[in-house]
Amino acid sequence: MAASNASLAEKVFQFDRARDLHIAVLSTAGILTYLLLRYLFEVPSFWSRAPLILTLVLGGVPLVAVVVRKIISREFGSDLLAAFSIITAIILGEYLAGAIVVLMLSGGTALESFAARRASSVLEALARRMPQIAHRRNGAAISELALDQVSVGDTLAIFPHEICPVDGVLLEGQGTMDESYLTGEPFLMAKAPGSPVFSGAINGDSALTIRAEKRPVDSRYEKIMQVMKESKENRPRLRRLGDELGAWYTPVAMALAIVAWVASGDPRRFLAVLVVATPCPLLIAIPVAVIGAISLAARSGIIIKNPTILEQIASCRTLIFDKTGTLTYGKPSLTDVISFSGFREELVLQKAASVELYSKHPLAGAILDAAQTANLALEPASEISEKPGEGLRGIVGGREIWITGRGKVPAKLSESLPPGAGLECLLFVDGTPAAIFRFRDAPRKDTQPFVKHLKPRHDVSKVMLISGDRESEVRYLAETVGITEIYAGKSPEEKVAIVREETKRAKTLFVGDGINDAPALQTATVGVAFGLSNDITSEAADAVILETSLGKVDELFHIGRRMRAIALQSAVGGMLLSIGGMFVAAAGYLPPVAGAVTQEIIDLIAVLNAVRVALPMRVRTDF
Numbered sequence: 001m002a003a004s005n006a007s008l009a010e011k012v013f014q015f016d017r018a019r020d021l022h023i024a025v026l027s028t029a030g031i032l033t034y035l036l037l038r039y040l041f042e043v044p045s046f047w048s049r050a051p052l053i054l055t056l057v058l059g060g061v062p063l064v065a066v067v068v069r070k071i072i073s074r075e076f077g078s079d080l081l082a083a084f085s086i087i088t089a090i091i092l093g094e095y096l097a098g099a100i101v102v103l104m105l106s107g108g109t110a111l112e113s114f115a116a117r118r119a120s121s122v123l124e125a126l127a128r129r130m131p132q133i134a135h136r137r138n139g140a141a142i143s144e145l146a147l148d149q150v151s152v153g154d155t156l157a158i159f160p161h162e163i164c165p166v167d168g169v170l171l172e173g174q175g176t177m178d179e180s181y182l183t184g185e186p187f188l189m190a191k192a193p194g195s196p197v198f199s200g201a202i203n204g205d206s207a208l209t210i211r212a213e214k215r216p217v218d219s220r221y222e223k224i225m226q227v228m229k230e231s232k233e234n235r236p237r238l239r240r241l242g243d244e245l246g247a248w249y250t251p252v253a254m255a256l257a258i259v260a261w262v263a264s265g266d267p268r269r270f271l272a273v274l275v276v277a278t279p280c281p282l283l284i285a286i287p288v289a290v291i292g293a294i295s296l297a298a299r300s301g302i303i304i305k306n307p308t309i310l311e312q313i314a315s316c317r318t319l320i321f322d323k324t325g326t327l328t329y330g331k332p333s334l335t336d337v338i339s340f341s342g343f344r345e346e347l348v349l350q351k352a353a354s355v356e357l358y359s360k361h362p363l364a365g366a367i368l369d370a371a372q373t374a375n376l377a378l379e380p381a382s383e384i385s386e387k388p389g390e391g392l393r394g395i396v397g398g399r400e401i402w403i404t405g406r407g408k409v410p411a412k413l414s415e416s417l418p419p420g421a422g423l424e425c426l427l428f429v430d431g432t433p434a435a436i437f438r439f440r441d442a443p444r445k446d447t448q449p450f451v452k453h454l455k456p457r458h459d460v461s462k463v464m465l466i467s468g469d470r471e472s473e474v475r476y477l478a479e480t481v482g483i484t485e486i487y488a489g490k491s492p493e494e495k496v497a498i499v500r501e502e503t504k505r506a507k508t509l510f511v512g513d514g515i516n517d518a519p520a521l522q523t524a525t526v527g528v529a530f531g532l533s534n535d536i537t538s539e540a541a542d543a544v545i546l547e548t549s550l551g552k553v554d555e556l557f558h559i560g561r562r563m564r565a566i567a568l569q570s571a572v573g574g575m576l577l578s579i580g581g582m583f584v585a586a587a588g589y590l591p592p593v594a595g596a597v598t599q600e601i602i603d604l605i606a607v608l609n610a611v612r613v614a615l616p617m618r619v620r621t622d623f
Contacts, residue, residue: 023059023106030055031099052095059102060086080250085278088271101278130200130221134165137209147216158208163200167219168210170195174386175206176360188362200515204360223493241311241567242286249575253277253582260586268592272585276578276595285570285606292614293563297543300620302556306542309526311567313509313560316526318502319460322512323467323474325548326530327481328441330513332363334370336438338418348435350376351401352427355394358384363425366439391425402428423473440476446623448481450550453623458557461506466495468516495520511553513537528553554621566613574606 030051037048067083082101089098133144135157142157147165150156155171158164164177176188179201188204191197197210200221216222257277261270290311294304304310324330339345353371356364357378371378381401385393391404403425406414417426418436427435454460464485467474471488478486487498496519502508503525510517510524513531518540521527529541530548538544545552581598584590590598 019062020106023063024103027055027059027099027103027106030059031096031103034096034099049095052099055099055102056086056090056095059106060090060098063102063106082278084254084274088274088278091271094275100284129163131163131165135159150212150216152212152215154212156210156212158197158203158210160203160205160207162203164197164203164210165219166199166210166212166216167214168197168212170197170208170210172209173206175208176204176362178202178204190361241564242571245571245575252579256579256582256586263586264588266588269586269588272590272592272595273582275592276581276585276590276599278578278599284603285574285610286567288607288610289563289567289570289613292611293559295614296617297556297559300552300555300559301546302552302559303544303546304542305538305544309542310560310563312507313526313557314458314564315507316509317460317506318462318464318508319454320464320466320499320502320508320510320520320524321483322510322514322517322520323465323469323477324441325513326511327447327465327477327550328443330441332366332423332439332441334366334437335440335442336436337370338436338438339434340418341432341434343429343434345435346374346376348427348429349374350379351396351399351429352403352435352437354379354381354396355384355392355401355403357381358394359386359392361386361392363423363437363439367437400428400430402431404428423470441473443477443481444550446550449623450554451482453554457622462502464498464502466490466498466520468495492516492519496523499523513548528556551621551623554623558617558620558622562617563613566610570606570610573609574602577602577605 033051034048037043037051038045064083064086067080071080085101086098089095089101130147132147134147134150134154135142136145136150137155137157150166156165156168170191170193172193174192175190177191177197179189179198189201191208197208198221199216199219253274257270257273260273261267263269290307293310294307297304321327337345337349339348349367349371352367353376356367358381379396381394381396383393383395391402391408393400393402395401405425406417406420409426413433417433423439425437426433427437451463454463462485463483464487465474465478465483466487468490469488471486474486474488478484487494490498495517499508499510499520500523503523507525509526509528510520511528511530512518512521513529515537517529518537521529521537521540521542526543527541528543528545529537530545531538543556545556578599581590581595581602585595
């Protein structure tokens with residue numbers, strides 16, 4: 001029953017979205033045709049107005065019907081006055097004004113519906129990413145089968161660069177997998193027989209054989225899709241600025257119009273007041289300001305996917321960051337070489353790099369980069385061996401080199417070495433402990449100043465760091481950049497739960513860059529993603545920053561704050577002028593036609609002020 005209701009709601013949503021889009025196109029065509037007929041071809045007034053009348057009949061009537069339904073449901077906003085304005089324009093013969101109101105009303109709702117639809121686009125992108133078939137292995141033979149036919153216990157082949165279809169255990173082969181969609185860590189994960197593999201992970205260069213431990217519908221990737229669906233259903237609708245202002249402006253205007261009619265006994269007073277009260281500063285000036293902000297952001301490399309967030313971002317009081325690729329560069333680097341037993345730092349780094357040249361281990365590149373930076377010449381290596389679970393071995397300069405993890409050496413030996421700290425590996429020379437290599441995903445240069453300026457400059461009360469990475473790495477980064485509240489080792493589901501709870505307390509801004517961040521991006525009040533390399537993350541975000549820079553996040557803050565301030569100036573200023581005109585009309589000194597002209601002048605002032613949003617800002621960042 002619930003699924004049926006959800007399906008019906010989706011169909012109604014699709015119908016409303018298509019209707020608003022068609023009405024917006026119709027009203028645009030009608031207005032342009034009228035202007036061409038009236039001023040270019042000088043067609044008589046009666047015939048030139050025909051496109052406007054058609055627009056009001058085919059577009060205005062359905063929109064008025066929608067507003068009537070809202071009134072019955074006790075939903076009141078700026079569209080209520082718009083509906084009365086359409087009716088009043090028809091009565092007064094102000095067809096052009098009525099058609100413009102139809103365009104503004106339908107265009108605004110179509111834009112909002114399009115933004116709301118993006119959650120479904122995320123789910124579609126997630127579904128497209130997964131393979132539709134799996135390769136079942138039976139001895140030497142391999143056959144293809146549909147993904148939903150995979151059973152627990154099946155032996156499956158994963159070809160190079162394929163996406164793993166199910167959660168399982170590696171049986172044969174050795175290589176690496178990119179699991180960043182789940183953990184957020186930038187490292188390729190080494191895989192050997194017995195290692196767990198997860199659905200959605202991208203295989204490396206080697207063919208692997210796995211045993212399915214779960215059905216596809218129960219695997220990790222499907223769980224992320226379920227979280228996305230829940231995020232879509234549970235995300236509260238943000239109230240637009242126009243609706244907030246219209247909630248009090250509409251009853252004031254209607255009350256004044258009715259009082260003028262009752263007090264004078266002249267229904268034209270009611271029409272005159274209503275014409276002056278037409279909420280064009282809400283219906284036109286605010287969208288103009290939003291469009292100007294979208295244009296300004298685009299010129300700065302910021303793509304606004306949901307215009308509503310421009311009205312919300314300046315009031316976000318909780319900022320939540322993903323770690324990898326957001327506050328860090330997303331690439332492990334060698335930070336410390338601790339040598340002992342009489343070995344020099346340069347020597348152990350040279351020996352390590354000489355054998356790591358032949359390794360596919362995720363950290364091999366970091367050691368090679370460090371050796372290159374130090375201008376160390378690599379020595380010839382021989383007898384290279386990298387057996388699963390044993391680490392990397394080789395002979396360099398007649399000496400046996402062994403690189404392995406702390407967990408691969410006896411506990412007594414491990415206790416005698418300097419204590420572990422995050423990501424590391426050990427180097428042995430001829431069986432003697434020679435060095436510890438430690439790695440970090442370094443914070444961006446602008447991370448610390450950006451975090452520090454949030455409270456004094458943007459009135460942010462809480463800054464949080466949520467990551468799927470290990471706690472030691474997360475805590476190190478947090479202490480380095482000045483974040484006190486951290487959550488480490490969190491799955492996408494756990495991230496969503498944390499963000500949802502924080503959003504209940506205050507408006508939240510979540511910044512991330514990976515597939516594992518997509519559900520949280522969609523749950524927060526405002527979701528900002530770095531880069532377009534991942535279509536799922538980009539679809540889930542309200543805004544996408546093309547350049548991975550926290551300075552651009554700050555610029556988005558300033559664009560949103562400036563847009564809201566100018567939109568309020570235009571809307572509130574226009575409404576105050578309209579209220580003044582309403583009192584004049586109520587007193588009988590402003591007839592309906594003069595009232596329409598007065599309202600057009602007020603609209604022009606409000607729109608010209610709103611256009612300022614698109615002008616370049618003098619202050620783009622303040623940290």
